[in-house]
Amino acid sequence: MDTFLSRRDVLKSAGVAAAGIALASAAPALASGLALNRRVTEPGRRRVLRLGHLTDIHVQPELHANEGMVACLRHVLAQKDKPELILTGGDAVMDAFGQAEPRARLLFEMWKKILKDECPLPMEHCIGNHDIWGWDKKHSKLTGDEPNYGKKWAMEVYGVAKPYRSFDRAGWHFVVLDTVYPNGDGYFGRLDDEQFEWLKGDLAAVKAGTPVLVLSHIPIVTAGAFFDTDPKDKGDWTIPRARMLEDAWRLKDLFGAHRNVRLCLSGHIHLQDRVDYNGVTYLCDGAVSGAWWKGKNHECDAGYAMINLFDDGSFEHEYVNYGWVARP
Numbered sequence: 001m002d003t004f005l006s007r008r009d010v011l012k013s014a015g016v017a018a019a020g021i022a023l024a025s026a027a028p029a030l031a032s033g034l035a036l037n038r039r040v041t042e043p044g045r046r047r048v049l050r051l052g053h054l055t056d057i058h059v060q061p062e063l064h065a066n067e068g069m070v071a072c073l074r075h076v077l078a079q080k081d082k083p084e085l086i087l088t089g090g091d092a093v094m095d096a097f098g099q100a101e102p103r104a105r106l107l108f109e110m111w112k113k114i115l116k117d118e119c120p121l122p123m124e125h126c127i128g129n130h131d132i133w134g135w136d137k138k139h140s141k142l143t144g145d146e147p148n149y150g151k152k153w154a155m156e157v158y159g160v161a162k163p164y165r166s167f168d169r170a171g172w173h174f175v176v177l178d179t180v181y182p183n184g185d186g187y188f189g190r191l192d193d194e195q196f197e198w199l200k201g202d203l204a205a206v207k208a209g210t211p212v213l214v215l216s217h218i219p220i221v222t223a224g225a226f227f228d229t230d231p232k233d234k235g236d237w238t239i240p241r242a243r244m245l246e247d248a249w250r251l252k253d254l255f256g257a258h259r260n261v262r263l264c265l266s267g268h269i270h271l272q273d274r275v276d277y278n279g280v281t282y283l284c285d286g287a288v289s290g291a292w293w294k295g296k297n298h299e300c301d302a303g304y305a306m307i308n309l310f311d312d313g314s315f316e317h318e319y320v321n322y323g324w325v326a327r328p
Helices: 007-015 028-032 062-077 101-118 152-158 193-204 224-228 248-257
Strands: 019-023 047-054 085-088 123-125 165-169 172-176 180-183 186-189 212-215 261-266 272-277 280-285 303-310 315-321
Touching (some): 101 152, 172 193, 193 248, 280 303, 280 315
Parallel strands (some): 047 085, 085 123, 172 212, 261 280
Antiparallel strands (some): 019 272, 165 172, 180 186, 272 280
């Protein structure tokens, strides 16, 4: 795909009205990033911010993942039209969830060093399930009383006071959600009730006409989650609660009451897809690590997204294959 398509362009094409689903993997030609210089534009609008969305990096010393993270960041910075802000979508490391302190520290220190050495751009971070230290107590052997247990360590590394928050930039309102909810030694996707009440108040306070972008790790809505199960095996399509938010219904209704919510970005499933529903575009942006540094994940190359935000609330999006080849 050689051009950017705005949400309005997509809705006009193919007769999509209330809902549409598009699944795509990155075209090989995008490895050079040249396709990003040719885009469909609309008269009367002005680009206000250019974003990079990098999710599911899963940095680790194994599988040359540290080299892969460096290669991705250098590819982003080599773009002729560089982003002004990078959003990370969670799962920075592989993996703190079931690890003792020494391994988790090694991973977080590796992440911090690579960013310090390679990325001068401002960043905003989202917490993923692999960033959470020790929730899998069976394997981490933690008690839960450790000072940095759970999301605290990731919050310290990311430099945030809470795992969810909002901020304003370039005429857009950004909401960063915490979508990883504890479930025994595991997790599933949802907002706790306190966060949901905060979100209702946050959206209600946004000035009318201000477009809203929502960033989460686990998708609010995704088509890719269907491919975790085969209906031949179970008789029906099923969506695991760890792949998509189980409370997507109430977020859908909340967004319906706040029509300035335009774009929701996520990662987690390591697939690149797009769902347009009731005026909101939901984009899953693959994974920098592809299939956890083992090549493609199904049809999805290792990659990241470039996004242009405009003053009229529209956007342009492209998934970029940065050319990484898996190494044993």
